[in-house]
Every structure is written in structure tokens, then in C-alpha cells.
Amino acid sequence: MSTQIIRPARSLQGSLTVPGDKSISHRYAMLAGLAEGTTRLANFSTGADPHSSLACMESLGARVLRNPDGTIEITGVAGSFRQPAAPLDCGNSGSTMRMLSGLIASHPHTFTLIGDPSLTLRPMDRIRNPLIQMGAKIDLTDGHAPITIHGTPLRAIDFTAPIPSAQVKTAVLFAGLQADGVTSLTESILTRDHTEHALLAFGATFTRTFAHGLNQPATLSIPGGQRLKAIDATVPGDISSAAFFLCAALLFPDSNLVLDSLGMNPTRAALLDVIAALGGRIKILTVDERHGELIGTIQVNRAPAAPSTTPFLISGPLTAQLIDELPVLAAIAPFTSCGIIIRDAQELRVKESDRIALVAKNLRAMGARFTENPDGLEIPGNQTLHGASIDSGTDHRIAMAFAIAALRATGNTEILGAEAAAISFPEFFTSLDALALR
Ligand code: S3P
Helix, strand or coil, X not given: CCEEXXXXXXXXXXXXXXXXXXXXXXXXXXXXXXXXXXXXXXXXXXXXXXXXXXXXXXXXXXXXXXXXXXXXXXXXXXXXXXXXXXXXXXXXXXXXXXXXXXXXXXXXXXXXXXXXXXXXCCCCHHHHHHHHHCCCEEEEECCEEEEEEECCCCECCEEECCCCCHHHHHHXXXXXXXXXXXXXXXXCCCCCCHHHHHHHHCCCCCEEEECCCCCCCEEEEEECCCCCECCEEECCECHHHHHHHHHHHHCCCCCEEEEEEEECCCCCCHHHHHHHHCCEEEEEEEEEEECCEEEEEEEEEECCCCCCCCXXXXXXXXXXXXXXXXXXXXXXXXXXXXXEEECCCHXXXXXXXXXXXXXXXXXXXXXXXXXXXXXXXXXXXCCCCECCEEECCCCHHHHHHHHHHHHHCECCEEEECHHHHHHCCCCHHXXXXXXXXX
């Protein structure tokens, strides 16, 4: 286990390109593996998780070239995965395990999916339930991995998502793409829509209806029996990785940060509004679109005007849209003028760790006042925190969130298990050192 010492900073200055988006990298890797032809991907995530997806695609018969310039070439299996010689190792990645289950369930082989100790604890019945309705044969171990899938032809279903989860949506759409008939999926809270954009990019078709607009029930209908074609693409920078630096910029009056090649998909960009509400000033300098994904350059600093003193409430659909950013927002909440209340976030308890409990443990270690609830946290603002020993719980987002809080603490902070950052953002501590003025 490695430890990083974080010293307090007085500002955050400079420009940064964050690694390619983790969610999009997973989807491109999996669809490229299934497609016909060679997909070329630039700015693929450097995080360990999407590389677990790539390795699984290799085990399933795709050819993967990792070029010295960082580009990735994936030659797909043209619709027919092969029997893997060994279990598919999903590492720490819930996205790999859940989405891959939908992708492979109709292929005529037996698959075993395994993961590390954290992934082995995470609930998998959420993908098993819709997939068995489609006729899939899936065995879990007590609701968890290891998962065994006995591949069999699937039939279309009409499925209403019981929890907002893009991973579950993706598992159903990937299965539906290869099933017999038209699969419909209704979600009442719109989750990240990278799968939809990626499917269109790889040549798939589906229809989508909105009942009353964004954040109202929407139904996707995808016909089965579709074939995919390889693409050339650049993965936009990961806004969930950028979140750490956007939050850090809020902590100092004279911060000035420019982020380029940043993914700004509207289903992921709620954070930008939250940063603005908490006193940040965000300028969009450029914006472009690639394969349906918005990508741009933004500048962030802190607005001179005093922001509101009413606690900022994150609940309902906003909680779902900010799910990966909640740990860092909670970690900087004591330094905001208004404080933050997080509700409806029980899903955080079944992420790579129980993120509510671990945020609470680490805030407590730094001397913060707050209330922990079953579904969230209430954290008053205007607090002074002291440096402490932080337990990452081997969770990448906890390690990085508290490295950001440490910038405004008095005294040094040590992050135990700092190597976890490499799951999504191996360059995090180097970038932080380069941007933090001491
Ligand atoms: C992801 C969806 C979210 C998110 C995870 C990545 C995805 O999980 O927390 O980091 O790429 O679809 P859920 O689907 O469990 O909400």
C-alpha cells in the first residue's frame, strides 16, 4: 500500500488535460470487441478499469494493439465471441462486470466473471434480473461475483429500471442488441447516455421517446440481431476526473484553471452548474461534438461575489447525475460558505466502498462537523479542518477526494492506499503537484 503526503496549498493555477473518460472507454472497448473491423481509439482512459474491459475483450477473441503513442486498436470478433480459456477478470470494475454480462449472455459458451475483493462484494442481481427475464442463464454467488453465464439465445423484453443505473441500462441494451425482437427499456431518471451515443457511432439503430423532457420517463427501444461496424474515435476527457480539480479551484480566491479536451455530455455536466452555485465561475472557451459527445475547453476560477449561505441541496435526479462526484463535493463541503446536504444517495453505499461511511470516517479524522444519514450527509460550511491520516479504503475516488480537501487543511495529510487513484486517474498526484501553488 502506498502513502501520499499532501501539503496545504495557497492556490491552484495552470492548465490540464485529464485522461479519457472511463465510462466512454469501457463502451468503446466492448462495442469495438463485438464489431466487425478495426476500431482506432485516441485518448483511451489510462485508468486500470477500462483496461480490464480491454483484457476481457482479448480473452473473448478480439485483437487489441496498445500503440506507444497511447492509441488503441481493437479488431472485433464480427459478432461471435469465442469461449475464453480462463475466467474473465473484471478487476475493480463494476462497469466491466455488469455491462459485459449483457454483451456476452447470448453467445453459445460458458463464461465466468470474477473481480477483486471490492467488486466481489457488489450487488449483481440488478443485472441478473432483467437478463434472466430475457432468457439468460446466470448464476451468482450469493447475489455477487463470481458470476457464471451459460450463453443462450435471448428474447426481447419491456423493462422498467427500478434504480437509476447506466450500467444496468447498458447491460440490457447490449443484450437487446443481440436478442430476438425489440427490447424496450424505460428509465424514470435519465442516467448518463454514453451507451446510446456509442451504439449509434458503431452503426446500431434504436428509437427513444421522452414523455415530458429531460428527467422524465424515457423509453429506448432497440431491435435485436444488429451488427456493428468499427469506428475511429477520440475519447473526451473524463469530467469525473476533472471534478477533483474543479473542486480544488473553488477552494482558493485566486485560482485559475484551464481544462481542455473535456467531455461535457449534458448527462454528466451537472457538476459545472453545482460549481457555479458554490461560487465558481466557469467559462466555456470552445465546444465541439464527436460521435454525439460534447468536448470542449473550460476555464474555472472563483467568483468575487459572496455565494449563498443557504445549504446547497443535492437530491433526487441531481444525486443520480452527480453520483461519482459526491465524494469530492462532500470532502470540500466544510470549506464552502453554505455547506452541502446530500440526499437520496443510498447507491453510494454499494460503490467501490461504502462511500458515505468512508467519507464520514475521513471527515471525522480531519475534525469536521457533519451528520451522516442512511442516504447521505449534511455538512455545514465555513469550517477549519486539520491534516489527518486518511483511509482510502482502496477506493480511488475517496483517495483523490481527500487529497483535495487536504489542500485547505492546516498541516499535512497522509493518504493511505493512495495507489487506488490509478483505477481511474493514474496521473492524479503528479497533476495535483504541478497545479497546486504552495
Ligand atoms: C457508470 C455508471 C455509474 C457510475 C460508474 C460508471 C457507467 O454506476 O457510478 O462509475 O459507466 O455506466 P451505476 O450504473 O451503478 O449508477
